[in-house]
Amino acid sequence: MENLxxxxxxxxxxxxxxxxxxxxxxxxxxxxxxxxxxxxxxLLIPLLxxxxxSVFLGEFFRSDYFRIWVAALWxxxxxxxxxxxxxVGVYGTNEMIKxxxxxxxxxxxxxxxxxxxVPFLLISxxxxxxxxxYFLDIFGIYGFYxxxxxxxxxxxxxxxxxxxxxxxIIAANWIVFGLISFTLAKLLMTLD
Numbered sequence: 478m479e480n481l482x483x484x485x486x487x488x489x490x491x492x493x494x495x496x497x498x499x500x501x502x503x504x505x506x507x508x509x510x511x512x513x514x515x516x517x518x519x520l521l522i523p524l525l526x527x528x529x530x531s532v533f534l535g536e537f538f539r540s541d542y543f544r545i546w547v548a549a550l551w552x553x554x555x556x557x558x559x560x561x562x563x564x565v566g567v568y569g570t571n572e573m574i575k576x577x578x579x580x581x582x583x584x585x586x587x588x589x590x591x592x593x594x595v596p597f598l599l600i601s602x603x604x605x606x607x608x609x610x611y612f613l614d615i616f617g618i619y620g621f622y623x624x625x626x627x628x629x630x631x632x633x634x635x636x637x638x639x640x641x642x643x644x645x646i647i648a649a650n651w652i653v654f655g656l657i658s659f660t661l662a663k664l665l666m667t668l669d
Contacts, residue, residue, distance in 0.1 A: 488523055492595055496619070499626040502592075507630045510584070516591040521563065524598040529555050532605030539608055547665075554661045555601060558654075559594065565653050566590035573646050574632065585631040593624035621647045 495502045529552040537548035567583075567590050574581040597617040604610050628634075628643040 484519065484523060488520060491520070492599070495592055495595055495623065496599075499623045503627045503630045506588075506592075511588055512584070513587045516587060521559075521591055521594065521598075524595065524602075525556060525559055528559070528598050528601045528605055529553075531602045535604075535606045535608050550665055554665055555605065558658055558661060559598065559601075561657050562597075562650070562654050563590055563594060565657075566594075566650050569650060569653065570646050573649060577634075577642055579633045582631070582633065589624060589627045589631050592627060593620045596620040596623065621651070 494505075532555045533548045533552040535548075536551040537543055537545065540547050567586050570586050570590065571581045571583060574586075596619040600613055600617045604613055624647055625640070625643055628646070629639060632639070632643065634642050
């Protein structure tokens with residue numbers, strides 16, 4: 478239990494630094510080496526656990542007759558959505574960088590996508606627990622700003638067209654995220 482408390486306090490400090498000062502965060506963390514396993518274990522899985530639990534509780538108390546299986550399916554939707562966003566973000570960005578004619582750094586992409594998911598995860602935890610606050614989902618877009626700031630440090634683009642290429646990558650990832658989110662929501666709305 479003490480390890481869990483320590484992990485979440487470490488995540489809190491990291492998230493606070495990332496949200497309040499993304500430029501300073503990327504300045505400090507550009508050269509740190511973090512494997513995919515470390516990012517999953519120390520950031521994404523704990524945050525995704527909070528999100529899926531809040532979505533489960535929010536849907537459980539919102540649904541008629543407190544249907545556990547509907548709440549579990551909505552929780553599974555969030556896990557599927559963020560897992561697909563992570564993997565599509567990493568591999569899709571990797572392929573787009575190759576398409577643009579540059580050499581991608583896979584470890585940097587994993588770090589970039591992981592940290593840019595943090596605002597989406599935090600907002601989803603709030604809107605999952607309190608579904609009537611879905612309008613707050615718009616604040617997840619801050620993750621794109623974090624991606625832009627980190628992309629300036631981590632992606633191998635020349636300065637003159639760097640922001641243009643990063644914005645194309647963000648737009649492609651946003652379209653994929655929207656399509657996956659819409660499709661999964663439509664599938665589950667038939668059960669609700």
